[in-house]
Amino acid sequence: MSEQKAPSDLERGMKMLEYLEGGPWPSYVKELRKTKYPIEAYAEGLAKKYTPWLSGSFRVRYVFSGILARRSRDGKFVEIHFRTYTPAGRFYSTSYLRKVIEVAKKYGIELLELGGNTGALVMNMIAEKADEAVDAIRTIIGTDVGGSGDTFREFYACPGPALCEFALYDTLHAMDYVRSHPAIYRYLNTQMFPYKIKFKFSGCPMDCATANSRADFALIGTWVGAPEVDQGLLRKMVEEGKINPKELVESCPSKAIAWDEERKELRIDGSKCLKAMNCIRRAFPAIKPGKNRKIALLVGAHAQGHFGPKLGRAVALLDSIEDVIPFATELINKYMELAPRRHRIGDMIIRRGFKVISEVADKTLPNKPRGTPSAHLRISIGAVLTDDERKMYEDWSRSLVKEYFSEG
Secondary structure, three states: OOOOOOOOHHHHHHHHHHHHOOOOOOOHHHHHHOOOOOHHHHHHHHHHOOOOEEEEOOOEOOEOOOEEEEEEOOOOOEEEEEEEOOOHHHOOOHHHHHHHHHHHHHHEEEEEEEEOOOOEEEEEEOHHHHHHHHHHHHHHHOOOEOOOOOOEOOOEEOOHHHOOOOOOOOHHHHHHHHHHOHHHHOOOOOOOOOOOEOEEEEOOOOOOOOHHHHOOEEEEEEEOOOOEEOHHHHHHHHHOOOOOHHHHHHHOOOOOEEEEOOOOEEEEOOOOOOOOOHHHHHHOOOEEOOOOEEEEEEEOOEOOOOOOOEEOEEEEEEOOHHHHHHHHHHHHHHHHHHOOOOOOHHHHHHHHOOHHHHHHHHHHOOOOOOOOOOOOHHHOOOEOOOHHHHHHHHHHHHHHHHHHHHHO
């Protein structure tokens, strides 16, 4: 009696995929079979219980960013991922998506991904058609390849005035303006920087785009002075039980709010207001952001770096988004000149001191009010330190050490 031959890893894997296609729920395997995805490589990986893919590299003419590659362990398949720049706020029109699908079908494996913190659109392309695909992405879709390597990562803006009543400036226009500006656009496909650079745009101090914690250049809507209070409407909301004025007072982190029980009026000290927006969220529209609106420019934030995570540092208050271009281009030049490999802008500040930023701001933003911690503490606290603050903390820590040893 002859021995029965054991099924191969591929055969076992294909059986597993058949099982995954069953059941009353939608099957991702069925959807993958509709594409040109190398399903055999996936099946073999399932059977072996480890990924069938190894890292790889792939070059496309004149493009140095946004293209990632991997190959199967047996060398039969090569998969090319194109990261592409996407519309501000991730608003995809049907005409835009039709163009994306057209390119994905003609030059790719008909599979798209939305991934990462910024929601970048990733197109999976066929290696032999990669050069043509880059041209198609630019001419048919009207966007570009990029967003990986030592260059600009995908820009990100909160939906801003399109969806949010709290937006203090047009984040969507701001992102489009900055990304398409010739001084910025020229770097989108080239790996020129010591490490990556991120721009993020938040419409208000609530910072839904997480610009203050994850962006080298953060542009956050704010205002100068106290919030605007409609006393009549506020009084009505209090009488109807929609607002508890005592809670408004207690929730203010800087104790800038006072409630006059006799006059039934709310008073806010603009010199103490930290733009936390607690009162605005609780009592909108009776309390709104102030009318003297600005865009706070912060630099140096990132979640991972050589010197640990850090928040951005407020540099200046801008009147319009156009003001950021001279500052950004000058600082990027300094960054390329001074920063070691794999250091972010925040790391450069730690190594070189905040005076690098101050010198650029003095040169490019001479008439702009500085974003001091006292005026905008909520979007500055925990940030990279100025040189004066650094010295203050060094002196303080030395005094503690001296005190400790003197007591011992």
